[in-house]
Every structure is written in structure tokens, then in C-alpha cells.
Amino acid sequence: METDAFRIRGHVADFDGIVSDIVARSAATRATVRMLADIAYGDAPSETLDLFFPTETAAPCPVHMFIHGGYWRAFSKSDYSLVAETVTATGAIAVIVDYALMPAVRMATLVDQVGRAKQWVLDNIAQHGGDPARLTISGHSAGAHLATMLFQHERTPSRVQSALLLGGLYDLKPLQKSFLKDEIALTDDEVAAFTPMKKQYDASTSVMVLVGARETPPFHQQANNFASKLHGQGMKVSQRVVVNRNHMDSVRDLGVPHSLTGRYLTELIASAR
Numbered sequence: 001m002e003t004d005a006f007r008i009r010g011h012v013a014d015f016d017g018i019v020s021d022i023v024a025r026s027a028a029t030r031a032t033v034r035m036l037a038d039i040a041y042g043d044a045p046s047e048t049l050d051l052f053f054p055t056e057t058a059a060p061c062p063v064h065m066f067i068h069g070g071y072w073r074a075f076s077k078s079d080y081s082l083v084a085e086t087v088t089a090t091g092a093i094a095v096i097v098d099y100a101l102m103p104a105v106r107m108a109t110l111v112d113q114v115g116r117a118k119q120w121v122l123d124n125i126a127q128h129g130g131d132p133a134r135l136t137i138s139g140h141s142a143g144a145h146l147a148t149m150l151f152q153h154e155r156t157p158s159r160v161q162s163a164l165l166l167g168g169l170y171d172l173k174p175l176q177k178s179f180l181k182d183e184i185a186l187t188d189d190e191v192a193a194f195t196p197m198k199k200q201y202d203a204s205t206s207v208m209v210l211v212g213a214r215e216t217p218p219f220h221q222q223a224n225n226f227a228s229k230l231h232g233q234g235m236k237v238s239q240r241v242v243v244n245r246n247h248m249d250s251v252r253d254l255g256v257p258h259s260l261t262g263r264y265l266t267e268l269i270a271s272a273r
Contacts, residue, residue: 006179006180011216052087054089059129062092063132064095066080066097068143070101071183090266099114103184115155122135145196151201171226206271212241214246224239242261
């Protein structure tokens, strides 16, 4: 029986099947939704993003940027193209971001990369019919952690209207004693520098904190603590539990517009005015 509450594979019975379905649906999205692939936002091979476009829209249209999870050491943007199904259905441009993986690089590199990806969007998305003034973001798991770096107070004005954080990690300290100790070996300096619970945030960004009802206790605790922290900073925060969903099927649902998670994403994007 799995004793590490952070080892998702041990708590999601059909982990491999769900991941395979996510990857297959993402391939179908790339085959059917108009897109521009592998646009460089930097010089490294991992510093690319994909743009997906709605079928019909009046430019300039809203823009939504998604950051994938994988405990900072797995998956890629191509594995999560399916999120663009929901985003483009709202009439928005989807930006699916890639970044380097640990332990080949350290956390500082990932944080820098997603920051530069966001800046690329702000500087260039108008050329593709998007409105940089209507930027929303989302992230899942480690991607939710990285997404918090994009609307911190030190980046004010962040120019992020709203953020959806699904199954996120907001306190890195417990991970040092998890299975990730051997896989990415977070240092004390990384925990101190990149723990969202230690940061201040841009009060103009509204935040939706989501967690699957079937997540393990640390994910519920971290969601509760982070939402409370944001409330304490005077931010506009909504906190929701996604019924009957675990860590993996909740993110799969981001690519299903009529699902509960998909509707939350649609609501977030629609709020960009």
C-alpha cells in the first residue's frame, strides 16, 4: 500500500490509462485545431510554446496560457494540448508552454522560463490576433506552482487578469521528505526561494484554487492554506473542490468543455474583459 501521499501513481488506480488518454486526446487536438507549433520564446530547445486558435472569433480575442505539471521532472507541452479544446471553444487563443525538466536543470531555470514565456505572450500575441490585456493563466500540480510565479507582487503589474490553479503545490518543504527527495532533490535554498506560501501577490489578479475531491490530504491542505493566504492579502479568491475527481482525471477534464473542471476554466476565461 502506498504510504507517500505525494506519489500520485500510488493513489490513482488507473494512472497510466488516464495519462495515455490525455496524450491521445492531445494528439487529436493538434490534428484538428488550428495551431502554430514550437514557437521559440528563448534560445534553449525546451523554450517553446504552441498556439491554438478558435474557429471563429473577433480579434483581438482573449488569451489563455497553460503550464503543465509532472513534479517539474516529467511531461511536455505536447502531452497537454487537449487543454486547448476548452480554451478555443471560448473564443480565446490557447498558449501551451514547454519548459526544461529537473534534475537536468534547477528550479530557478523553470521559474525564469515560464516568466519569459509569459513576457513573449505579452509582447507578441497581438500579432496573432490576441489581446494581451485579456491574459488569463492556469496550471496543474507543479504547473500551478509555476503559475503562481507569474502574478507575484514583485512582478506588479503582472498583467495577469485571472489564474486557475488545479491540484497545486504551494509549500515545497514537505516534498523534501517525499519520493522526490531522490528524483529532484529540492534544496533548502530552492524551498526558501520558490515556495508560494512565502510570497506576496498582485492584488489585481483574481485566483481560482481547485483541488480534486479524491486528492490525497496534502493537496487539500495546501489548497486551503494557499487560498487563506491570498484572502489574507486582500485578493479576490474562489476555492472549489472538484467532485469525484483525483489528481489526474481532474486535469484531463480541463480539455472537456462540458466537464466541471472545463466549466471552471471557461468561467475564468470569460471573466477576462
